Amino acid sequence: MTKVVAVTGNEAVANAFRQIEPDVCAAYPITPQTELMQRFASFVSNGQVKTELILVESEHSALSACVGAAAAGGRVATATSSQGLALMWEILFIAAGFRLPIVMPVVNRALSAPINIHCDHSDAMGARDSGWIQLWSENAQEAYDNTIQAFRIAEDMDIRLPVMVCYDGFIISHSIERIEYLDDETVKSFVGDYKPLFPLLDVDNPKSFGPLILTDLYHEVRKAHSETYKKVPQVVLRVAEEFEKISGRKYGFFEAYRLEDAEIGIVILNSAAGTTKDVIDEYRQRGVKVGLLKPRLFRPFPYEEIGNALKHLKALCVLDRADAFGGSYGPLYLDIAASLCNYSQKPLLINRIYGLGGRDYMPEQAAKVIEELMEIAKTGKVGSLKEYIGVRE
Amino acid sequence: MIGWKDIPPGMVILEAGSAMKIKTGSWRAAYRPKWIEENCIHCLLCWLYCPDNSVKVKDGKRGEFDYDYCKGCGICAVECPGKKGNKAIVMEEEVK
CATH class of the missing domain: 3.40.50.970 (Thiamin diphosphate (ThDP)-binding fold, Pyr/PP domains)
Structure with a gap:
């Protein structure tokens, strides 16, 4: 009951x-x-x-x-x-x-x-x-x-x-x-x-x-x-x-959302995944093959399973809600990169830092990331590997 | 020595009294305690306070120090009440 x-x-x-x-x-x-x-x-x-x-x-x-x-x-x-x-x-x-x-x-x-x-x-x-x-x-x-x-x-x-x-x-x-x-x-x-x-x-x-x-x-x-x-x-x-x-509720290592036939993808943790899924639905309606992976078991990190779920993509953005100071990349990005490093075919990766200190993560931010991924998938060129998004200049 | 496959979960030591296997007397540096039997009232405070196993007790009476387990910390000498103001344990310089 x-x-x-x-x-x-x-x-x-x-x-x-x-x-x-x-x-x-x-x-x-x-x-x-x-x-x-x-x-x-x-x-x-x-x-x-x-x-x-x-x-x-x-x-x-x-x-x-x-x-x-x-x-x-x-x-x-x-x-x-x-x-x-x-x-x-x-x-x-x-x-x-x-x-x-x-x-x-x-x-x-x-x-x-x-x-x-x-x-x-x-x-x-x-x-x-x-x-x-x-x-x-x-x-x-x-x-x-x-x-x-x-x-x-x-x-x-x-x-x-x-x-x-x-x-x-x-x-x-x-x-x-x-x-x-x-x-x-x-x-x-x-x-x-x-x-x-x-x-x-x-x-x-x-x-x-x-x-x-x-x-x-x-x-x-x-x-x-x-x-x-x-x-x-x-x-x-x-x-x-x-x-x-x-x-009646199913759990695993991660949630894969519209990922199987996707060409570009986003990896994101926790509540911001909900917003991202909504934006993905909008882009899917327009024919853009975009999907999402939301890790659930983050430690120990299921490298093999996650690498397998992502390796077919052309471009992938890891969105981190934590920076790694000292000039490193976001912690989630580093694990995703490690999960893909030994595949000969793998997506081009970018890392975007969002939502620090409670800054709202808005649908427009997800849309901007998807637009950038579409461009990377088309040209095969990555502009900047790590950037903050939703930040005032 | 055991290999990693034989390590118990959490490295919990399941054998009581296993500290007896480790003779810490070699850690002792400048001072060692000396027992003066005529001043001893056998209160066993030294046995209670000793952080290792260097105070031996037999039939409720204090016996000699076991220097194999004595690090020379001096706690026994401090705690010893002695008899009529005379300590039953004093620290003396280690003879090299």
């Missing part, structure tokens, strides 16, 4: 937390995540969940408390944005290195300086190599669905890894959309009882987390850790398949 509701993205994810009822949540408020944990705190204080909510003095402490609770043997969640994620930096690597299945929605927001509370992807992109699995979400429905699946993915005994669920600050977190809730029982039985691995509170079987590992073993430990990520894609697909059975 599903229930159709009109809720914000944060409200939807808070409801997923209520349905899953983690043992422990430790969190610190930060815009635009605040509303999520505020709503979840109401569920705790109203007695709707038995979760132990730990209110801490910083995000560094929030994730540290989560690491302790997860090592102790509990199902654990937190949430953050922007500077909060930046402050968690060193603990992100520890949570992943300990293989603790913590689930953390990241409500995407720009990084300082200058300080800004609105959407871009520089926060989660900065954490992309920390060892957390990243699922990205176009809308509130996907944020809700990804949050439920995240617990199953994280807790899979083959991988046991922390998961971030990324969705756009304000655009999705604070806008009211129509979404379908699964009923509580369905979610509870889908996620299932928590099975701890090496719980510290199992005092009859003493164990140690976090030993000092030096030159004689560290290299092997990191190799073993790296190998673990090879198992993630199958787990993500297996969980998606089971989720489809309870929801």
Whole structure:
């Protein structure tokens, strides 16, 4: 039984937390995540969940408390944005290195300086190599669905890894959309009882987390850790398949939109994909063969599958909602380029930076990109590889 | 040494007391603790505070130091209450 509701993205994810009822949540408020944990705190204080909510003095402490609770043997969640994620930096690597299945929605927001509370992807992109699995979400429905699946993915005994669920600050977190809730029982039985691995509170079987590992073993430990990520894609697909059975909604590594017969294409993450699909429909009506790829599983990045889905194109634009300062390209662009680099036939690539600090991404921007791609496909010439779009001169 | 295929998830150590395999006494530099038995009231605070395994206890009584596990940190000497103002543990210079 599903229930159709009109809720914000944060409200939807808070409801997923209520349905899953983690043992422990430790969190610190930060815009635009605040509303999520505020709503979840109401569920705790109203007695709707038995979760132990730990209110801490910083995000560094929030994730540290989560690491302790997860090592102790509990199902654990937190949430953050922007500077909060930046402050968690060193603990992100520890949570992943300990293989603790913590689930953390990241409500995407720009990084300082200058300080800004609105959407871009520089926060989660900065954490992309920390060892957390990243699922990205176009809308509130996907944020809700990804949050439920995240617990199953994280807790899979083959991988046991922390998961971030990324969705756009304000655009999705604070806008009211129509979404379908699964009923509580369905979610509870889908996620299932928590099975701890090496719980510290199992005092009859003493164990140690976090030993000092030096030159004689560290290299092997990191190799073993790296190998673990090879198992993630199958787990993500297996969980998606089971989720489809309870929801009717299909998930995979990415969404391909009108891509199969396309000659030019756009790769874009999260909410801006919706706008882009509308503009693609307009161009399709005029006979322009344009398509879109929207990654969902961004870490680990499905290089082979994405490369295969894009290699037939003549021209491709990767739109990044995060710049890479220091003269590099957008983080999404770099991965797309890597996914295509070994094919002899591949599209010409350009990278466009859009929407930083919540700057609106308008249909005209998508149209301009499509026009440029049509020109590149026709002439085989790339003018400028990386540019900002929607920026005042 | 084990290869990468035998690394446990999260490098969690599942064997209790495995620190006994690592003899840290070689880290000791300038000072080592000395036990003065006549000043000892066998309160075992030194055993409790020792961050390694250098204080040996038998039948509830304190025994000699095991210098294989003593890094010379001096915590035992600081915590020792002694008897009538006389410490049962003092730090003395390492004899080279």
